[in-house]
Amino acid sequence: MLENLAVVLxxxxxxxxxxxxxxxxxxxxxxxxxxxDPYNFDMDKARPLATAHAKHVLENATIVETLPEALEGxxxxxxxxxxxxxxxxxxxxxxxxxxxVNDRLRSGGKVAIxxxxxxxxxxNEETSLCSGLMTIPTSREGTSLNLAQAVVVVxxxxxxxxxxxxxxxxxxxxxxxxxxxxxxxxxxNLQESLLAIDFLKDDNPDYWMLPVRRFFSKxxxxxxxxxLLMGVCRQIQWFVRTYGPDKKK
Amino acid sequence: MLENLAVVLxxxxxxxxxxxxxxxxxxxxxxxxxxxDPYNFDMDKARPLATAHAKHVLENATIVETLPEALEGxxxxxxxxxxxxxxxxxxxxxxxxxxxVNDRLRSGGKVAIxxxxxxxxxxNEETSLCSGLMTIPTSREGTSLNLAQAVVVVxxxxxxxxxxxxxxxxxxxxxxxxxxxxxxxxxxNLQESLLAIDFLKDDNPDYWMLPVRRFFSKxxxxxxxxxLLMGVCRQIQWFVRTYGPDKKK
Numbered sequence: 001m002l003e004n005l006a007v008v009l010x011x012x013x014x015x016x017x018x019x020x021x022x023x024x025x026x027x028x029x030x031x032x033x034x035x036x037d038p039y040n041f042d043m044d045k046a047r048p049l050a051t052a053h054a055k056h057v058l059e060n061a062t063i064v065e066t067l068p069e070a071l072e073g074x075x076x077x078x079x080x081x082x083x084x085x086x087x088x089x090x091x092x093x094x095x096x097x098x099x100x101v102n103d104r105l106r107s108g109g110k111v112a113i114x115x116x117x118x119x120x121x122x123x124n125e126e127t128s129l130c131s132g133l134m135t136i137p138t139s140r141e142g143t144s145l146n147l148a149q150a151v152v153v154v155x156x157x158x159x160x161x162x163x164x165x166x167x168x169x170x171x172x173x174x175x176x177x178x179x180x181x182x183x184x185x186x187x188x189n190l191q192e193s194l195l196a197i198d199f200l201k202d203d204n205p206d207y208w209m210l211p212v213r214r215f216f217s218k219x220x221x222x223x224x225x226x227x228l229l230m231g232v233c234r235q236i237q238w239f240v241r242t243y244g245p246d247k248k249k
Numbered sequence: 250m251l252e253n254l255a256v257v258l259x260x261x262x263x264x265x266x267x268x269x270x271x272x273x274x275x276x277x278x279x280x281x282x283x284x285x286d287p288y289n290f291d292m293d294k295a296r297p298l299a300t301a302h303a304k305h306v307l308e309n310a311t312i313v314e315t316l317p318e319a320l321e322g323x324x325x326x327x328x329x330x331x332x333x334x335x336x337x338x339x340x341x342x343x344x345x346x347x348x349x350v351n352d353r354l355r356s357g358g359k360v361a362i363x364x365x366x367x368x369x370x371x372x373n374e375e376t377s378l379c380s381g382l383m384t385i386p387t388s389r390e391g392t393s394l395n396l397a398q399a400v401v402v403v404x405x406x407x408x409x410x411x412x413x414x415x416x417x418x419x420x421x422x423x424x425x426x427x428x429x430x431x432x433x434x435x436x437x438n439l440q441e442s443l444l445a446i447d448f449l450k451d452d453n454p455d456y457w458m459l460p461v462r463r464f465f466s467k468x469x470x471x472x473x474x475x476x477l478l479m480g481v482c483r484q485i486q487w488f489v490r491t492y493g494p495d496k497k498k
Contacts, residue, residue, distance in 0.1 A: 020398070024394075026391030027388060027391040027392075027398070028387065029387075053390070053391050053393065054391060094405075136405070137405075137408065137409060138277065139276065139277060139408070141275055142272065142275030144276075144300070148398070149276070149398060152401060152402060156385070159388070160342075163386065194484075199481055211477055224460070225460075228460055232448055235443075235446050239488075239489070240488070243489075243492045243494060243496075245492060
């Protein structure tokens with residue numbers, strides 16, 4: 001899905017961050033990693049952070065000297081920045097970026113997302129090569145994200161959007177919601193059961209049922225849950241018939 | 250915005266991940282970090298990863314021995330898992346979780362999100378204490394996220410949603426949400442009641458309680474509703490004592 005999306009790390013300072021970024025790439029279905037002039041790059045420091053699973057992403061990473069070399073062949077390039085002032089208008093969020101990225105990919109494009117060095121980020125020289133800029137929302141107290149953490153957040157949004165169908169965890173499909181008729185059947189059954197055990201009073205059971213009804217009305221009750229509750233009611237009524245004060249002797 | 254959201258790291262193995270997680274917390278506006286029985290915890294290894302900015306989040310982290318201790322006082326608890334099969338139904342995504350979390354926070358709740366150990370994740374024992382479970386969508390090739398990366402993705406979604414303005418319906422203030430302790434008291438009372446009327450079987454009541462637990466965990470149960478349900482349980486138990494087959498003659 002994201003075969004034509006690449007992550008470009010521009011002058012990363014710490015090999016460990018490159019390794020972590022490689023792992024994050026694989027987690028989110030991206031295997032094309034490009035390093036531009038990495039500082040003191042050391043595969044042995046990067047590899048443990050990539051873990052065995054993403055070792056191939058790291059080892060197959062392309063290493064080039066300049067950003068223009070890295071961007072050859074791409075149709076769209078987006079830069080990430082923490083600086084949102086000044087002329088940097090129209091800056092996207094990860095969410096809006098991921099819409100654009102997936103649009104481009106689906107129309108046959110090749111997209112690169114560029115992340116700057118840990119300490120300084122991208123300068124105007126690099127961002128001028130980008131078709132658009134993106135910044136990750138943060139609290140005021142902690143505006144600086146770790147490089148690999150920024151990578152995982154941006155790719156997570158892209159991956160999420162790339163799934164044609166919304167992501168669904170494994171497991172059986174959800175049961176259908178109950179109809180109004182079923183809910184009424186449950187209420188009258190509940191009322192009968194609560195009367196049988198003297199929880200509700202005979203004189204005005206509808207009134208006493210109000211909080212019970214209110215409680216259930218806020219739930220999107222599903223069919224299996226309805227069955228469960230009807231079963232409890234049946235059991236209460238059976239118990240009362242069998243053992244209660246008016247039991248058939 | 251997220252003052253009442255806490256991140257709970259259950260038995261983290263690597264202090265470095267704890268440091269990275271602390272930084273991720275601050276980035277996304279969360280300052281309440283709780284460590285449960287951390288393995289070989291070493292503040293000196295964790296601190297550099299937290300960076301100077303998030304040092305206070307790390308140093309103010311609460312360290313406790315058990316998960317129940319960590320969860321004291323919270324009204325909703327969500328667990329993270331990579332295992333989505335079996336009975337683990339209705340698993341949320343970070344996006345759907347963040348809707349629920351923000352709902353709960355806005356209604357005055359205190360919410361904890363629990364992350365398991367790096368290698369094994371949470372076991373059924375821990376997830377049984379959670380009101381709901383969440384999994385992060387990943388590619389098939391790289392299903393295992395780094396712990397701090399999982400933290401940043403989940404908190405990023407929560408932070409993003411917290412920036413939206415809340416919808417406020419008119420009406421009287423709602424009752425406070427129930428605490429995890431109250432919910433557990435209700436479950437055990439319900440279990441006793443359902444056993445008393447033979448709805449649950451004596452051989453493995455915990456198993457039969459699973460759907461009942463699941464049903465209640467999706468509800469943001471409030472104090473008045475808790476009182477109502479505890480009243481029903483008391484009444485069932487009274488009825489069984491008074492009329493049941495083992496009644497005192």
